Amino acid sequence: MGTLKRIAVLTSGGDSPGMNAAIRAVVKTALYYDIEVYGIYRGYHGMVNDLITPLKREDVKFILPLGGTILKSARSEEFRTTEGRKKAYENLKKHSIDALVVIGGDGTFTGAKFFMNEFDFPVIGLPGTIDNDLFGTDYTIGYDTAVNTVVSAIDKLRDTAYSHDMVFIVEVMGRDAGFIALRSGLASGSGKILIPETKTCTDELSERLRKRIERDETSAIIVVAEGDDFGGAAEVKKIINERFPDLKTRVTILGHIQRGGTPSAFDRILASGLGYQAVKGLMDGKSGVMVGSVNRKIEFVPFDRSIKHHDKINIELKNIAEILAS
Numbered sequence: 001m002g003t004l005k006r007i008a009v010l011t012s013g014g015d016s017p018g019m020n021a022a023i024r025a026v027v028k029t030a031l032y033y034d035i036e037v038y039g040i041y042r043g044y045h046g047m048v049n050d051l052i053t054p055l056k057r058e059d060v061k062f063i064l065p066l067g068g069t070i071l072k073s074a075r076s077e078e079f080r081t082t083e084g085r086k087k088a089y090e091n092l093k094k095h096s097i098d099a100l101v102v103i104g105g106d107g108t109f110t111g112a113k114f115f116m117n118e119f120d121f122p123v124i125g126l127p128g129t130i131d132n133d134l135f136g137t138d139y140t141i142g143y144d145t146a147v148n149t150v151v152s153a154i155d156k157l158r159d160t161a162y163s164h165d166m167v168f169i170v171e172v173m174g175r176d177a178g179f180i181a182l183r184s185g186l187a188s189g190s191g192k193i194l195i196p197e198t199k200t201c202t203d204e205l206s207e208r209l210r211k212r213i214e215r216d217e218t219s220a221i222i223v224v225a226e227g228d229d230f231g232g233a234a235e236v237k238k239i240i241n242e243r244f245p246d247l248k249t250r251v252t253i254l255g256h257i258q259r260g261g262t263p264s265a266f267d268r269i270l271a272s273g274l275g276y277q278a279v280k281g282l283m284d285g286k287s288g289v290m291v292g293s294v295n296r297k298i299e300f301v302p303f304d305r306s307i308k309h310h311d312k313i314n315i316e317l318k319n320i321a322e323i324l325a326s
């Protein structure tokens with residue numbers, strides 16, 4: 001590929017705190033190297049429907065601490081079709097765009113993979129999801145903030161749990177992965193963590209509760225990832241109620257509150273560094289890769305590898321959390 005003159009950036013999939021910091025880093029780095037930047041609004045939907053406009057320095061002023069994404073995010077059924085992707089390609093060509101930065105999760109990278117293979121178009125990905133379920137980066141942009149949001153919510157719930165001798169079953173996000181549950185569970189001192197990566201054993205859960213009751217501890221926090229094999233917080237409450245009818249149980253589903261808010265310093269730093277590297281990667285002719293940070297080193301991981309690899313969950317953390325909370 002010749003010299004890069006104009007790139008475009010989009011955010012896609014579930015928003016995550018730090019996406020704006022990443023957009024800012026992409027825009028500022030590109031402008032620094034005399035590359036023009038276009039913003040594509042509403043993800044792939046905007047690429048198909050030509051929601052594409054130039055982004056200037058002023059457009060990214062003050063966005064570093066903002067949650068959400070100024071470029072908005074959307075799902076696009078059209079982009080799943082060859083015709084939709086062709087329209088998207090023609091729109092990029094119409095604006096003389098030479099390369100693309102996509103910020104999102106596995107769905108975003110899957111779309112990017114199809115697109116770049118079909119049209120031989122350079123694409124680099126940035127890991128933007130609170131779920132942390134991408135291989136090739138220790139942390140995804142937004143994960144740290146989401147974990148902090150969960151921890152501060154659990155700290156508050158614990159006050160009521162203790163005061164009223166209640167068991168709170170807190171459902172956190174993670175449709176396919178338990179990363180948020182695991183770290184927030186450990187950081188909040190929660191007694192039990194249920195995640196999709198391990199089989200949930202209700203007898204073990206009952207045994208822990210029984211031991212607590214014996215010690216006259218009738219308040220507890222159980223963290224459940226929404227994708228847990230046992231079926232989520234409501235199911236867990238049901239089984240506890242059946243086995244311990246005298247225990248007061250409450251379900252709290254934290255929901256989309258976990259996706260919002262100002263990004264933590266960690267997420268701002270991560271997004272800034274990865275955004276910078278994405279532009280540098282495109283300048284070096286890289287494509288079809290996600291930029292990640294592994295052991296504090298920048299890695300460019302092929303999309304295929306970054307998608308749907310959950311093997312890096314640290315099960316030892318779960319054991320530590322449960323021993324420390326016993």
Ligand code: F6P
Nearest residue numbers: 014015129130131173174175176
């Ligand atoms: O951003 C990822 C995620 O948080 C998943 O953990 C969750 O299942 C999903 O988003 C829900 O998003 P939506 O309600 O937008 O489909």
